[in-house]
Amino acid sequence: MTTILKLDAVSRVHGEGATEVTALNAVTFTASAGELVAVMGPSGSGKSTLLTLAGGLDSPSSGTVLVEGADLATLGNQGRARLRRTAIGYVFQDFNLIPALTAAENVSLPLELDGVGVAKARAAALVALGQVGIPDLADRFPDEMSGGQQQRVAIARAVVGDRRLILADEPTGALDTETGEDILRLLRLRCDEGAAGVLVTHEPRHAAWADRVVFLRDGVVVDESGGTSVDALLDADRV
Numbered sequence: 001m002t003t004i005l006k007l008d009a010v011s012r013v014h015g016e017g018a019t020e021v022t023a024l025n026a027v028t029f030t031a032s033a034g035e036l037v038a039v040m041g042p043s044g045s046g047k048s049t050l051l052t053l054a055g056g057l058d059s060p061s062s063g064t065v066l067v068e069g070a071d072l073a074t075l076g077n078q079g080r081a082r083l084r085r086t087a088i089g090y091v092f093q094d095f096n097l098i099p100a101l102t103a104a105e106n107v108s109l110p111l112e113l114d115g116v117g118v119a120k121a122r123a124a125a126l127v128a129l130g131q132v133g134i135p136d137l138a139d140r141f142p143d144e145m146s147g148g149q150q151q152r153v154a155i156a157r158a159v160v161g162d163r164r165l166i167l168a169d170e171p172t173g174a175l176d177t178e179t180g181e182d183i184l185r186l187l188r189l190r191c192d193e194g195a196a197g198v199l200v201t202h203e204p205r206h207a208a209w210a211d212r213v214v215f216l217r218d219g220v221v222v223d224e225s226g227g228t229s230v231d232a233l234l235d236a237d238r239v
């Protein structure tokens with residue numbers, strides 16, 4: 001399997017002196033093409049930190065983050081921004097849609113920023129909106145959609161084009177069970193098609209969609225499970 005994401009001995013320390021917090025402590029983590037990896041752990045264990053470092057939205061205090069073999073630290077701001085637009089799809093907890101843009105415009109924006117023509121970007125956006133089950137909402141603005149519909153748009157934006165790494169931070173947080181399952185099914189499908197996925201979740205039944213589960217506690221990986229049995233996850237979640 002091709003390694004898409006590799007964190008090698010990555011630490012992230014916030015603040016200094018008495019207020020110093022080690023959010024991640026020498027974590028080594030990989031996600032390969034075709035693989036969905038769930039990241040679980042108590043609140044404050046470093047899950048979101050791991051994801052933001054993987055997505056190049058933050059930089060480690062030490063260690064290296066490699067995406068498709070490229071060391072994010074050596075890419076420079078422009079190189080990182082380009083990689084984020086072309087290779088990495090990021091689903092935020094709070095959707096992060098642009099209110100003044102329609103669903104289709106939100107989804108096509110990363111492609112257009114990368115120089116894809118408007119018509120081609122719109123066509124790709126419509127395909128992505130179809131994949132998340134809302135092709136008929138292309139011209140709606142975010143405030144004309146339910147939370148579940150907005151999250152589907154956010155997922156479509158994360159998978160549009162040829163994204164090889166999909167990072168999802170509690171993507172089902174505010175959704176009803178059925179919509180949440182649909183979103184996970186889509187993530188799973190994209191990974192089966194060859195993307196690498198990292199899913200931060202508190203829910204053992206959502207982690208059960210993953211090939212592997214990595215447990216964090218106090219910024220350290222405390223366990224890795226290859227099993228996907230819900231019972232095993234429920235037991236491990238009580239670590």
Ligand SMILES: Nc1ncnc2c1ncn2[C@@H]1O[C@H](COP(=O)(O)OP(=O)(O)OP(=O)(O)O)[C@@H](O)[C@H]1O
Nearest residue numbers: 014015021022023042043044045046047048049050
């Ligand atoms: N910008 C920051 N400044 C200071 N401390 C921070 C910052 N970001 C995160 N932390 C701290 O780092 C630790 C890890 O935070 P992180 O958000 O990664 O945890 P998490 O596992 O995602 O938590 P949750 O499940 O509540 O989202 C926490 O102690 C948090 O308070």
